[in-house]
Amino acid sequence: MSAHSTTVVDTIRQVCPPGTPKIDDFDKPLMDFGLDSLDLSALFLALEERYGIKISDDEFDKLDTVNRIAAFLAEKKA
Amino acid sequence: MISISAISDYVPEHALANAERLDEFGITQDFLDTKIGVMRVARKGNDQETSDLCVGAFRKLQSEAGVDPTSVDCVVVCTQNPDGHGLPHTSAVVHGKLGLKPDCASFDVSLGCSGYVYGLSVVSSFMAANGLERGLLFTADPYSKIVDPADKNTCLLFGDAASVTLLQPAAGGSDNWVASDFRFISQGSQGKALSVENGRLRMNGRAVFSFSATEAPRLIGETLARAGLTKEAIDVFLLHQGSKFIVDTIRDRLDVAPHKVPLKMSAFGNTVSSSIPMMLRDYLRRDDVSRIVLCGFGVGLSAASCLLTRNAGGAGQP
Numbered sequence: 001m002s003a004h005s006t007t008v009v010d011t012i013r014q015v016c017p018p019g020t021p022k023i024d025d026f027d028k029p030l031m032d033f034g035l036d037s038l039d040l041s042a043l044f045l046a047l048e049e050r051y052g053i054k055i056s057d058d059e060f061d062k063l064d065t066v067n068r069i070a071a072f073l074a075e076k077k078a
Numbered sequence: 079m080i081s082i083s084a085i086s087d088y089v090p091e092h093a094l095a096n097a098e099r100l101d102e103f104g105i106t107q108d109f110l111d112t113k114i115g116v117m118r119v120a121r122k123g124n125d126q127e128t129s130d131l132c133v134g135a136f137r138k139l140q141s142e143a144g145v146d147p148t149s150v151d152c153v154v155v156c157t158q159n160p161d162g163h164g165l166p167h168t169s170a171v172v173h174g175k176l177g178l179k180p181d182c183a184s185f186d187v188s189l190g191c192s193g194y195v196y197g198l199s200v201v202s203s204f205m206a207a208n209g210l211e212r213g214l215l216f217t218a219d220p221y222s223k224i225v226d227p228a229d230k231n232t233c234l235l236f237g238d239a240a241s242v243t244l245l246q247p248a249a250g251g252s253d254n255w256v257a258s259d260f261r262f263i264s265q266g267s268q269g270k271a272l273s274v275e276n277g278r279l280r281m282n283g284r285a286v287f288s289f290s291a292t293e294a295p296r297l298i299g300e301t302l303a304r305a306g307l308t309k310e311a312i313d314v315f316l317l318h319q320g321s322k323f324i325v326d327t328i329r330d331r332l333d334v335a336p337h338k339v340p341l342k343m344s345a346f347g348n349t350v351s352s353s354i355p356m357m358l359r360d361y362l363r364r365d366d367v368s369r370i371v372l373c374g375f376g377v378g379l380s381a382a383s384c385l386l387t388r389n390a391g392g393a394g395q396p
Contacts, residue, residue, distance in 0.1 A: 036113065038283070045287070048288075057282070
């Protein structure tokens with residue numbers, strides 16, 4: 001598990017409802033874990049603030065798994 | 079010093095039940111309960127204009143506060159969905175329907191969800207500058223005129239309603255509230271996030287959420303700093319009722335107790351600039367509340383906040 005993927009999972013835990021299932025597959029779409037569009041908006045805002053970056057709507061639409069988000073963050077912060 | 083002395087509202091009788099539309103939009107009851115927070119969206123009648131909603135609110139104000147129409151010196155309507163095409167301005171239509179006196183100023187303010195807070199500053203300043211004794215600030219923005227019935231992002235959210243706030247010089251011995259420490263922000267570059275295209279409302283929910291979740295807490299912090307107060311000194315924070323999710327998010331970011339950030343949208347929806355006064359009216363006569371922070375945010379994108387303080391002469395009145 002990369003540092004970025006750990007951050008993503010931790011952030012999901014912070015911003016999503018208490019009943020959200022454990023994210024145990026980093027290649028599985030987050031919506032399959034029950035996250036909805038509003039949860040994802042909150043997640044991406046938290047990541048933008050944490051990393052000091054902007055994530056466009058096009059990028060938002062493509063970043064649907066923990067691994068994709070972690071890879072994106074790694075590239076942005078490289 | 080101009081103060082708020084009474085508020086009344088008007089909600090159309092007809093409403094659409096969101097629970098009956100879950101399958102149509104592929105959403106769950108849980109999403110409706112925990113994220114949208116709206117069970118019914120109020121809808122004006124086809125024969126009702128924006129000015130009629132204002133008149134409905136004023137009739138209630140007459141019965142609740144005994145306001146004499148001939149004593150009104152200015153009428154301001156905050157709307158972006160005016161009567162017809164906005165010409166004549168809706169405040170003039172309201173002036174005519176209420177039979178107000180000729181020497182009564184009438185103008186509209188074009189703002190959405192931040193409009194009530196802006197409107198308080200505009201009307202209070204206008205009245206003070208011109209020595210006016212009695213003003214009416216209406217909010218009436220029936221989004222049913224522009225909502226796309228096939229767009230689940232907006233049609234389950236926005237409801238029609240109106241409010242009217244009576245403003246007059248602060249007087250001792252009666253309940254009245256003075257607004258201060260206004261803060262305003264605009265992000266015009268993000269305006270398309272909530273706009274009308276081809277006659278239909280379009281909303282980029284993520285952009286509006288990010289703006290609101292970021293800017294509303296910051297703005298409230300600035301209002302508190304200007305007032306020299308901490309959040310613990312505030313009895314109630316009345317936030318624009320954008321959705322349950324955005325109110326919950328801003329409350330979490332403010333780090334204040336849930337009972338200090340009420341929700342009031344379930345029965346009629348997000349009523350745009352009317353949402354704050356529709357809540358505020360419940361607190362005007364409460365003896366246990368002496369300081370209230372208001373914050374509206376949305377169309378523009380824009381946001382505004384202010385502090386309301388109970389006038390010392392009014393504390394303890396029934």
